[in-house]
Amino acid sequence: xxxxxxxxxxxxxxxxxxxxxxxxxxxxxxxxxxxxxxxxxxxxxxxxxxxxxxxxxxxxxxxxxxxxxxxxxxxxxxxxxxxxxxxxxxxxxxxxxxxxxxxxxxxxxxxxxxxxxxxxxxxxxxxxxxxxxxxxxxxxxxxxxxxxxxxxxxxxxxxxxxxxxxxxxxxxxxxxxxxxxxxxxxxxxxxxxxxxxxxxxxxxxxxxxxxxxxxxxxxxxxxxxxxxxxxxxxxxxxxxxxxxxxxxxxxxxxxxxxxxxxxxxxxxxxxxxxxxxxxxxxxxxxxxxxxxxxxxxxxxxxxxxxxxxxxxxxxxxxxxxxxxxxxxxxxxxxxxxxxxxxxxxxxxxxxxxxxxxxxxxxxxxxxxxxxxxxxxxxxxxxxxxxxxxxxxxxxxxxxxxxxxxxxxxxx
Amino acid sequence: xxxxxxxxxxxxxxxxxxxxxxxxxxxxxxxxxxxxxxxxxxxxxxxxxxxxxxxxxxxxxxxxxxxxxxxxxxxxxxxxxxxxxxxxxxxxxxxxxxxxxxxxxxxxxxxxxxxxxxxxxxxxxxxxxxxxxxxxxxxxxxxxxxxxxxxxxxxxxxxxxxxxxxxxxxxxxxxxxxxxxxxxxxxxxxxxxxxxxxxxxxxxxxxxxxxxxxxxxxxxxxxxxxxxxxxxxxxxxxxxxxxxxxxxxxxxxxxxxxxxxxxxxxxxxxxxxxxxxxxxxxxxxx
Numbered sequence: 001x002x003x004x005x006x007x008x009x010x011x012x013x014x015x016x017x018x019x020x021x022x023x024x025x026x027x028x029x030x031x032x033x034x035x036x037x038x039x040x041x042x043x044x045x046x047x048x049x050x051x052x053x054x055x056x057x058x059x060x061x062x063x064x065x066x067x068x069x070x071x072x073x074x075x076x077x078x079x080x081x082x083x084x085x086x087x088x089x090x091x092x093x094x095x096x097x098x099x100x101x102x103x104x105x106x107x108x109x110x111x112x113x114x115x116x117x118x119x120x121x122x123x124x125x126x127x128x129x130x131x132x133x134x135x136x137x138x139x140x141x142x143x144x145x146x147x148x149x150x151x152x153x154x155x156x157x158x159x160x161x162x163x164x165x166x167x168x169x170x171x172x173x174x175x176x177x178x179x180x181x182x183x184x185x186x187x188x189x190x191x192x193x194x195x196x197x198x199x200x201x202x203x204x205x206x207x208x209x210x211x212x213x214x215x216x217x218x219x220x221x222x223x224x225x226x227x228x229x230x231x232x233x234x235x236x237x238x239x240x241x242x243x244x245x246x247x248x249x250x251x252x253x254x255x256x257x258x259x260x261x262x263x264x265x266x267x268x269x270x271x272x273x274x275x276x277x278x279x280x281x282x283x284x285x286x287x288x289x290x291x292x293x294x295x296x297x298x299x300x301x302x303x304x305x306x307x308x309x310x311x312x313x314x315x316x317x318x319x320x321x322x323x324x325x326x327x328x329x330x331x332x333x334x335x336x337x338x339x340x341x342x343x344x345x346x347x348x349x350x351x352x353x354x355x356x357x358x359x360x361x362x363x364x365x366x367x368x369x370x371x372x373x374x375x376x377x378x379x380x381x382x383x384x385x386x387x388x389x390x391x392x393x394x395x396x397x398x399x400x401x402x403x404x405x406x407x408x409x410x411x
Numbered sequence: 412x413x414x415x416x417x418x419x420x421x422x423x424x425x426x427x428x429x430x431x432x433x434x435x436x437x438x439x440x441x442x443x444x445x446x447x448x449x450x451x452x453x454x455x456x457x458x459x460x461x462x463x464x465x466x467x468x469x470x471x472x473x474x475x476x477x478x479x480x481x482x483x484x485x486x487x488x489x490x491x492x493x494x495x496x497x498x499x500x501x502x503x504x505x506x507x508x509x510x511x512x513x514x515x516x517x518x519x520x521x522x523x524x525x526x527x528x529x530x531x532x533x534x535x536x537x538x539x540x541x542x543x544x545x546x547x548x549x550x551x552x553x554x555x556x557x558x559x560x561x562x563x564x565x566x567x568x569x570x571x572x573x574x575x576x577x578x579x580x581x582x583x584x585x586x587x588x589x590x591x592x593x594x595x596x597x598x599x600x601x602x603x604x605x606x607x608x609x610x611x612x613x614x615x616x617x618x619x620x621x622x623x624x625x626x627x628x629x630x631x632x633x634x635x636x637x638x639x640x641x642x643x644x645x646x647x648x649x650x651x652x653x654x655x656x657x658x659x660x661x662x663x664x665x666x667x668x669x670x671x672x673x674x675x676x677x678x679x680x681x682x683x684x685x686x687x688x689x690x691x692x693x694x695x696x697x
Binding site: 007015016028092093094095096097098099100101102103104105106107108109110111113115116119120122124125129132133136137138139140141142165 | 421422423424425426427428442443445446448449452453456457460461528529530531532533534605691692694695
């Protein structure tokens with residue numbers, strides 16, 4: 001039987017832009033006066049939508065506006081969205097760090113949040129003391145921590161440094177220790193912000209493994225914010241996409257991720273100027289008329305590259321990542337550039353890429369030195385229209401190069 | 412309540428923009444008592460890490476202040492100590508006053524100096540000021556030990572000291588000082604999250620308040636037309652009673668102490684209410 005453990009009802013959060021200071025007192029007095037007369041807050045009306053790109057002069061902004069959703073027991077909910085979409089604000093309200101402006105959140109069970117790794121760590125205290133500090137800070141009792149101490153130390157892998165002050169730790173070790181405490185908190189609901197970005201690959205893997213273990217074994221609920229779509233896809237049973245403080249999409253993880261990317265790609269397929277000051281490189285995305293292609297249809301894009309270097313041999317590298325941020329294609333070749341605009345085109349034919357959303361990154365190399373690198377210069381989508389294999393559509397992103405049926409023969 | 416009845420749903424926690432003014436949330440504070448001890452431990456451990464003398468430093472401040480006061484107020488300004496030995500008289504006043512002033516000073520910056528930790532994790536915010544008052548109590552304990560040592564010396568060598576049964580209520584006096592510093596600190600820190608103006612006044616105010624409290628002079632020397640002004644300060648009857656109990660000099664009036672007790676209780680409750688109201692949204696304005 002499914003059971004709702006978090007219920008969010010018309011939740012909104014208003015923030016004031018600019019500095020707290022001038023004008024704040026008069027606004028406060030205004031508010032107080034309206035409150036006394038039983039009127040509505042006069043500044044709720046002038047609050048504008050949260051889009052960080054548009055400077056419309058509004059003094060107040062809705063970081064979250066009318067959010068409604070429910071989370072069921074045992075679910076791992078991934079929260080995705082661009083920077084400033086309201087993800088962290090949502091987590092902050094859920095973990096009671098700040099209160100909502102309107103609306104309610106109803107919860108069942110103990111909530112522990114990991115908005116930052118190693119909160120409350122004091123650099124002068126030893127690793128052991130900091131485990132107790134961080135654990136009690138997250139609502140654990142001393143004896144609970146004591147019972148878990150060996151597991152925590154083992155998970156963090158810092159046994160040797162346990163009685164050394166944490167100021168002598170490397171940043172990676174601090175993250176390991178901080179996550180280890182949180183991983184053994186055993187709350188009913190665990191809230192995790194983008195905290196895994198710091199650890200090394202092995203640790204990230206371990207952390208994600210531990211999270212799915214926590215949820216799988218004991219039916220605990222996890223809310224997880226990340227920009228790493230691979231991690232979201234691997235871990236989450238359900239995803240929610242926030243855009244400008246509003247819920248833009250919620251549902252099955254790969255569908256939400258897919259729509260998130262395709263929304264993004266519609267915007268970005270205009271001509272882009274990637275020029276950098278360094279080495280006077282001018283790179284312009286010149287032509288890209290294939291943002292959406294059918295299975296195994298050629299993908300072609302063109303660049304204008306010019307440098308202030310006289311006729312030089314430059315190695316150009318192109319990488320393509322799928323929606324899980326895994327590299328699926330790498331190609332490179334040597335070109336000759338000059339100070340004139342030179343046009344180059346990159347064409348992928350017979351690539352056999354499965355239906356998915358892809359990101360292209362571009363790097364330039366001169367005599368062994370990277371002189372230009374940019375991730376995610378453009379996106380394209382391979383659509384599932386052309387192929388009939390339903391397996392492909394469902395597992396998009398998890399498949400590598402997809403070879404057509406005739407590859408397997410009956411001898 | 413209505414919600415639970417109509418929907419037959421049970422929720423452990425409801426986060427909303429409205430809060431009950433009088434819910435003090437003290438059970439939750441009790442659940443986090445281990446955290447309070449960790450904060451106290453942290454304050455202590457980090458105080459003397461990488462020092463040679465360690466906790467001995469706690470003695471240095473009262474000893475030096477006493478020497479200076481004895482010299483300046485006793486010898487130069489010739490302020491009366493009611494015939495009590497000056498060193499003991501000043502040490503008694505300083506030990507008590509320092510506890511109040513240090514706790515008050517530190518609790519009044521709770522929000523501003525802990526915003527990093529408050530912004531990342533939830534726990535009953537009251538834990539922090541409580542831990543400040545507690546760790547200062549430890550410090551007071553050490554300094555009180557110093558006072559007792561000096562007091563024993565005078566008791567054995569000097570006949571002007573007449574300790575009495577009042578010593579039994581010293582624990583109550585200490586509790587009153589703790590509650591007063593907590594209450595006033597909570598009010599000040601809540602008022603300074605958005606507008607910091609008060610923090611500039613605070614250092615000055617504490618200094619001034621010391622001269623409005625019989626720390627360096629006995630209450631008996633205060634001119635009668637200003638006496639009410641000194642008596643309105645709850646610290647006055649605490650320090651006077653303290654001195655009276657140990658030295659036998661000073662005034663001890665039970666109803667005066669009772670009024671202070673009542674005043675402190677009101678300040679403390681007011682402080683907790685304002686503090687709880689502020690903690691919900693202070694992260695946005697601090």
